[in-house]
Amino acid sequence: MSADPALRREIPDATVARLPEYLRTLSRLAEDGVPSVSSEELAAAVGVRSAQLRKDLSHLGSYGVRGVGYDVETLALEISRALGLTEDWPVAIVGMGNLGHALASYSGFVTKGFRIVALFDDDPALVGERVVDIAIRPLSELDDKHAVDPISIGVIATPAPAAQAVCDRLVGAGISSILNFAPAVLAVPEGVDVRRVDLSTELQILAFHAQRKALAAGHLGAAVLS
Amino acid sequence: MSADPALRREIPDATVARLPEYLRTLSRLAEDGVPSVSSEELAAAVGVRSAQLRKDLSHLGSYGVRGVGYDVETLALEISRALGLTEDWPVAIVGMGNLGHALASYSGFVTKGFRIVALFDDDPALVGERVVDIAIRPLSELDDKHAVDPISIGVIATPAPAAQAVCDRLVGAGISSILNFAPAVLAVPEGVDVRRVDLSTELQILAFHAQRKALAAGHLGAAVLS
Structure with missing residues (x-):
């Protein structure tokens, strides 16, 4: 029997892909000495909707406390464990x-x-x-x-x-x-x-945004403007 | 006025993030001399649902032809243009x-x-x-x-x-x-x-899957199994 029920849960691939991002942000908060974080703050720092964040974390069995949010160190450890990072x-x-x-x-x-x-x-x-x-x-x-x-x-x-x-x-x-x-x-x-x-x-995604900015500023040439 | 209506459309960030993946797969198909591809085939090669793919491409104004699918070279060019890759x-x-x-x-x-x-x-x-x-x-x-x-x-x-x-x-x-x-x-x-x-x-995402495989095979130690 597993001691950790999170290890027996099915976690969607899209959620797994976001966990490293959550973990990175939480590690930064922990370094800065921040003890707890609301789902809105954490979602904003990562760049996802807070409903998405809460749903992702519910797959790990992690639910924040109303009015307090998530304990930063505990949540970082839960995500590390779910990702397998507590193993070698x-x-x-x-x-x-x-x-x-x-x-x-x-x-x-x-x-x-x-x-x-x-x-x-x-x-x-x-x-x-x-x-x-x-x-x-x-x-x-x-x-x-x-x-x-x-x-x-x-x-x-x-x-x-x-x-x-x-x-x-x-x-x-x-x-x-x-x-x-x-x-x-x-x-x-x-x-x-x-x-x-x-x-x-990522360079291609940057080019997309750079192109939008250039178009907005009227900087692109005849190749795309007629 | 822009000659390309796709450049005036709003494209969601999540779609933009998937466009390089679609383009990479299409470039490979083009190299292999494949002339057209169905949304199901392209979606499977990239690893998304075909409904998602069709929705993403509709943001570019690209709709496949029923029974034929998408023309590989045309779609690759449309995505390149949307990403701004036809610029320097x-x-x-x-x-x-x-x-x-x-x-x-x-x-x-x-x-x-x-x-x-x-x-x-x-x-x-x-x-x-x-x-x-x-x-x-x-x-x-x-x-x-x-x-x-x-x-x-x-x-x-x-x-x-x-x-x-x-x-x-x-x-x-x-x-x-x-x-x-x-x-x-x-x-x-x-x-x-x-x-x-x-x-x-990506290493963290690999660790997640490796952990699941090891658990299924009973290879992880007492740290996670009690």
């Missing part, structure tokens, strides 16, 4: 070019239950180099490393053409959670989760 | 450590209307180095560069403690669209758009 998640990064180096030392990565345990790259110029105190190894050593010190999540930071072969290696080693930064769509068997990070998505 | 968006990156280097050479960045025009870093060891054929300059040259060759979007790839000061410089130079990779919340005046990319968000 050993992470391996494959592809130690600039992006792999940046990810290995990204402060937001090495907190919150994630622990970088292995770095892989087949480039002989990189093998042996130490980053965040871990030596880069060739990918052929993946199985041995995974057998001794199991890896929960594999991060792919290679160029696009190498990504599928790397993914196949990770899946072959038994790693079933993969974060893909390469601009490539990966085919994986049933039961393997792949999340893709496209670094240009 | 000169981008500057501030902070040329590993992340800045990775972003400057990220293939998904340099396509789709985005054009890197300037790279800034105050580290004397980096100033003068050429990346993607652009010399890194100290941030003190921002105003001069912007006057000669206007920058539409500023990308902040510095460590967190430097991010607010860099943001203030960008805003002071008149740049009103900012993409922030630093794990820091930025204060900006009205009229400036900031989008934050938190590289750990």
